[in-house]
Amino acid sequence: MSYGTTGNRFAIQTFSLSRKFGDLVAVDGIDLSIKEGELFSLLGPNGAGKTTAIKMLCCLLRPSSGTATVMGRDIHEDPMTVKQIIDVSPQETAIAEHLNAWENLRLIGGIRGLSKEEVKKRSEELLEMVGLAKRAKEQVRKFSGGMKRRLSIAMALVSDPQVLFLDEPTLGLDPQSRRGIWEHIAELKGKKTILLTTHYLEEADALADRIAIIDEGKIAALGTPQELKDSISDMQVMVVRAKNLPPDVIEGLKEIYPEVKATEDGIEIRAKELSFYEIVDYLRPRGVAIQSTSLKQPTLDDVFLHLTGKELRE
Numbered sequence: 001m002s003y004g005t006t007g008n009r010f011a012i013q014t015f016s017l018s019r020k021f022g023d024l025v026a027v028d029g030i031d032l033s034i035k036e037g038e039l040f041s042l043l044g045p046n047g048a049g050k051t052t053a054i055k056m057l058c059c060l061l062r063p064s065s066g067t068a069t070v071m072g073r074d075i076h077e078d079p080m081t082v083k084q085i086i087d088v089s090p091q092e093t094a095i096a097e098h099l100n101a102w103e104n105l106r107l108i109g110g111i112r113g114l115s116k117e118e119v120k121k122r123s124e125e126l127l128e129m130v131g132l133a134k135r136a137k138e139q140v141r142k143f144s145g146g147m148k149r150r151l152s153i154a155m156a157l158v159s160d161p162q163v164l165f166l167d168e169p170t171l172g173l174d175p176q177s178r179r180g181i182w183e184h185i186a187e188l189k190g191k192k193t194i195l196l197t198t199h200y201l202e203e204a205d206a207l208a209d210r211i212a213i214i215d216e217g218k219i220a221a222l223g224t225p226q227e228l229k230d231s232i233s234d235m236q237v238m239v240v241r242a243k244n245l246p247p248d249v250i251e252g253l254k255e256i257y258p259e260v261k262a263t264e265d266g267i268e269i270r271a272k273e274l275s276f277y278e279i280v281d282y283l284r285p286r287g288v289a290i291q292s293t294s295l296k297q298p299t300l301d302d303v304f305l306h307l308t309g310k311e312l313r314e
Contacts, residue, residue: 105122
């Protein structure tokens with residue numbers, strides 16, 4: 001299968017793209033430009049508008065206002081051509097579980113109008129790529145969640161699309177399976193234009209060339225993973241591991257410092273200037289047993305918290 005190198009044109013552009021469901025604004029006037037060959041991630045919590053945006057770009061849902069182009073084709077004016085040059089691995093895996101992997105790929109290839117020879121060649125290469133060649137004749141119902149997700153990605157690649165949409169490709173998988181999926185996605189970087197939606201911070205950080213953080217239907221920030229983290233590099237983050245941290249103590253810290261969040265084993269405090277001694281002097285008289293303190297580098301979670309005032313996984 002040939003995934004020839006791509007140029008520097010824009011593969012996807014959105015222009016004030018919006019979608020409402022009654023009074024709910026799911027996507028609120030987003031403007032994006034995604035280059036050919038780029039792996040671009042929409043990062044945000046569940047319900048942020050990621051899947052709705054994907055459905056509009058795939059011509060499965062009409063925008064309430066605004067528009068978008070995919071490889072220069074307008075989603076309003078030429079939806080049939082758009083559908084011919086894209087494919088999607090949806091959040092809910094669309095696999096016929098009574099069929100085996102070969103049969104699922106042949107089914108999709110037939111729907112896409114490919115010849116038997118094309119389907120056979122591409123299926124062999126794809127099953128090898130996603131590590132399912134030895135299990136190709138087993139019924140999919142016997143597959144693990146990770147195997148089904150890998151097959152779903154292979155099915156989305158049978159038609160050799162110019163643009164690939166991966167909607168939460170590792171949702172619900174264990175860490176080992178997720179990292180396996182990451183390896184297969186990384187193999188496609190620079191060969192396909194990929195729009196990846198996720199709410200896993202480490203997934204976007206590890207895979208994406210650029211990230212748009214989306215919250216409540218709006219783009220809150222846009223840049224490379226490092227650019228986003230550098231945007232708050234003037235802020236210090238102190239991690240305090242401690243026991244006996246009552247809610248009123250945490251609320252008291254929030255009145256002193258701009259950003260304070262509880263963690264499993266303590267708290268994280270963010271401010272432009274932090275004093276270890278001031279924090280200790282505040283906590284100890286209130287009966288807090290401090291186990292350790294440390295400064296840490298900003299993460300994408302810190303970026304999201306800084307921009308929206310809430311944690312990404314909420």
